[in-house]
Amino acid sequence: GAGVSQSPRYKVAKRGQDVALRCDPISGHVSLFWYQQALGQGPEFLTYFQNEAQLDKSGLPSDRFFAERPEGSVSTLKIQRTQQEDSAVYLCASSLVPLTGTDYGYTFGSGTRLTVV
Amino acid sequence: EDQVTQSPEALRLQEGESSSLNCSYTVSGLRGLFWYRQDPGKGPEFLFTLYSAGEEKEKERLKATLTKKESFLHITAPKPEDSATYLCAVQAKNSGYALNFGKGTSLLVTP
Numbered sequence: 001g002a003g004v005s006q007s008p009r010y011k012v013a014k015r016g017q018d019v020a021l022r023c024d025p026i027s028g029h030v031s032l033f034w035y036q037q038a039l040g041q042g043p044e045f046l047t048y049f050q051n052e053a054q055l056d057k058s059g060l061p062s063d064r065f066f067a068e069r070p071e072g073s074v075s076t077l078k079i080q081r082t083q084q085e086d087s088a089v090y091l092c093a094s095s096l097v098p099l100t101g102t103d104y105g106y107t108f109g110s111g112t113r114l115t116v117v
Numbered sequence: 118e119d120q121v122t123q124s125p126e127a128l129r130l131q132e133g134e135s136s137s138l139n140c141s142y143t144v145s146g147l148r149g150l151f152w153y154r155q156d157p158g159k160g161p162e163f164l165f166t167l168y169s170a171g172e173e174k175e176k177e178r179l180k181a182t183l184t185k186k187e188s189f190l191h192i193t194a195p196k197p198e199d200s201a202t203y204l205c206a207v208q209a210k211n212s213g214y215a216l217n218f219g220k221g222t223s224l225l226v227t228p
Contacts, residue, residue, distance in 0.1 A: 004160070031214065042121075042204055042218030043161065056213045091160050098214050105151060105163025106216070 002026075004109035006092050012115045013082045021077045021112045023092030031098045033106060034067055034077050035091040043091055049075060050098065082116045089113050119144045119212070123205050123219035130195055130226050138190040138222045140205030150188050151216060152181050153204040161204055164190075195226045 005024040013019050025032050030051055035043035036059075045059040051072035060067070064082075069075040079086055093106040122141045130136055142150065149168055153161035165174045167183040174181050178199065180191040190203055202223045206216035 033215070040220070042206070042220045043216075045215035045217070048214055056215060059215065093160070105153070105166065107163070108153075108160030110158065110160050 004092055004094055004107050006090075006109040006112050008112060009110065010113050010115075012117060015083060015116055017082050018078065018080045019082055019114065021079075021090050021114070023075045023077070023094075023109060025073065025075070025092065025094030026096075026107060027073075029094035029096055029107075030072075031095045031106070032069060032075050033093040034075070035093065036061075037089045037091055037111070039088075046077070046090075079114075082114075084116050087114055087116045119207060119209050119217045121205055121207055121217055121219035123203075123222050125222060126220070127223045128225070130192075130224070132196055132226055132228050133194045135191070135193045135195070137192070138203055138205075138224070140188040140190070140219060141186060142188070142205070142207050143186075144207045144209045144217075146210035148208045148210045150183055151206040151208065152179075152188070152190055153206065155202045155204055155221065164203075192224070195224075197226045197228055200224055200226045 007022045032049040034046040037043040047067045048056040049069040064080045066078045089111040091111045093108045095106045120143045124139045149166045152164040155161045165181040170185045172183050178193050182189045202221040204221045206218040
């Protein structure tokens with residue numbers, strides 16, 4: 001596709017529910033990132049994939065957060081037993097190969113706004 | 118630990134009134150410093166990457182500069198369509214490819 005596509009755009013979950021957020025990166029992009037952006041804050045790194053390999057998951061805030069990219073394209077971020085502090089915008093970004101992101105910037109999707117009530 | 122601090126938090130300018138946004142950073146080995154623009158309800162949009170002190174890049178009314186401790190985003194004769202949040206991020210050589218973002222500067226340009 002022309003850009004990074006994320007779905008759903010908005011998600012309201014009751015506390016304790018599980019949610020799954022989807023990211024469709026630009027076709028052929030090797031690198032994929034997930035970031036969490038709280039209101040009025042900058043994005044915070046969650047995890048990084050190179051193809052299907054999850055190379056860095058140091059930013060995942062707890063073991064309730066899980067991400068996968070089984071075929072090296074679409075990625076899913078899953079949050080189990082959601083809590084109010086999980087309310088945020090979840091952004092996905094991709095680039096052709098890791099270091100081209102530095103010259104052309106990583107391309108971000110518009111994000112999924114998660115509200116836990 | 119890598120740190121990125123942006124100032125001011127918010128800035129209001131009249132159309133045509135030039136100004137600068139600041140990004141102070143500490144990082145153990147800079148791979149790149151990024152500037153992004155973010156409009157409400159959208160993801161960050163890439164503007165520039167700077168790699169070493171002394172480097173400058175320009176795009177329309179925007180010019181980014183870099184020293185060993187900070188980066189400036191200069192906005193010359195801004196227009197209302199330049200209103201957005203401007204985010205600065207650093208990528209360290211020894212911490213994979215993750216970007217460490219500041220909180221951003223919210224810019225409002227009034228006619």
